[in-house]
Amino acid sequence: MANEAHGRGEGVGLGSSSLDLSTSLERSVQTRIFKIIVIGDSNVGKTCLAFRFTGGSFPAKTEATIGVDFREKAVEIEGERIKVQVWDTAGQERFRKSMVEHYYRNVHAVVFVYDVTKMASFENLKTWIQECNGHRVSASVPRVLVGNKCDLVDQIQVPSNMALKFADAHNMLLFETSAKDPKESQNVDSIFMCLACRLKAQKSLIYRNVEREDGRVRLNQEPNPKTSCPC
Ligand SMILES: Nc1nc2c(ncn2[C@@H]2O[C@H](COP(=O)(O)OP(=O)(O)OP(=O)(O)O)[C@@H](O)[C@H]2O)c(=O)[nH]1
Numbered sequence: 001m002a003n004e005a006h007g008r009g010e011g012v013g014l015g016s017s018s019l020d021l022s023t024s025l026e027r028s029v030q031t032r033i034f035k036i037i038v039i040g041d042s043n044v045g046k047t048c049l050a051f052r053f054t055g056g057s058f059p060a061k062t063e064a065t066i067g068v069d070f071r072e073k074a075v076e077i078e079g080e081r082i083k084v085q086v087w088d089t090a091g092q093e094r095f096r097k098s099m100v101e102h103y104y105r106n107v108h109a110v111v112f113v114y115d116v117t118k119m120a121s122f123e124n125l126k127t128w129i130q131e132c133n134g135h136r137v138s139a140s141v142p143r144v145l146v147g148n149k150c151d152l153v154d155q156i157q158v159p160s161n162m163a164l165k166f167a168d169a170h171n172m173l174l175f176e177t178s179a180k181d182p183k184e185s186q187n188v189d190s191i192f193m194c195l196a197c198r199l200k201a202q203k204s205l206i207y208r209n210v211e212r213e214d215g216r217v218r219l220n221q222e223p224n225p226k227t228s229c230p231c
Pocket residue numbers: 040041042043044045046047048049062063064065066089090091092148149150151152177178179180181
């Protein structure tokens with residue numbers, strides 16, 4: 001595993017000038033990019049989870065996310081180098097409303113987060129799922145549920161069996177973890193790695209056969225042969 005990148009977007013545009021387009025397309029021929037969005041109430045720990053996965057640590061201080069923060073990490077799965085692009089979204093309505101369309105556009109996987117010490121954040125998952133469905137995110141887009149802040153053992157309000165039932169009903173895997181506890185860091189990694197493995201095993205996203213016609217670059221999508229997902 002290597003390489004971390006980070007940026008902030010209020011107007012969203014990971015690519016930059018058209019001059020760079022050809023180069024970035026060439027690069028995407030070699031490296032697939034999986035866009036994973038992290039959704040949930042404010043203060044549940046979305047930023048900390050994204051930071052733990054991409055940066056390997058717990059941030060000393062966070063502020064409410066405004067718009068979206070992008071973090072990227074290059075990983076290797078079965079010999080293939082893949083970029084996992086984590087879109088860490090704002091939970092607060094006032095910081096997110098102009099951005100929502102961007103979050104869901106071409107998304108490859110969704111991570112729903114609640115705080116195990118706040119029942120309201122679990123109950124609000126229904127609203128987050130509705131929003132996601134309302135943006136025509138296909139049923140084939142993998143989704144996982146993450147209960148964060150498990151280190152606060154004395155304050156847990158959401159029992160595991162309740163979360164598991166909800167996850168089952170929505171066809172999601174459940175991860176209960178802590179962005180803060182260093183012992184949980186592998187568990188946090190496995191949230192994103194599991195999704196990346198599933199995405200790798202799906203058809204999709206692979207761009208081969210870059211063709212140039214009249215100076216224009218065209219990319220053909222090809223199905224990827226099935227690979228096994230470890231989770
Ligand atoms: N104890 C504990 N605190 C956590 C954990 N994860 C995050 N926090 C704390 O929870 C607060 C909110 O964390 P953020 O990651 O900023 O929350 P967020 O979901 O990104 O919030 P918005 O950006 O407003 O949507 C911060 O004070 C973190 O330090 C955790 O696993 N355990």
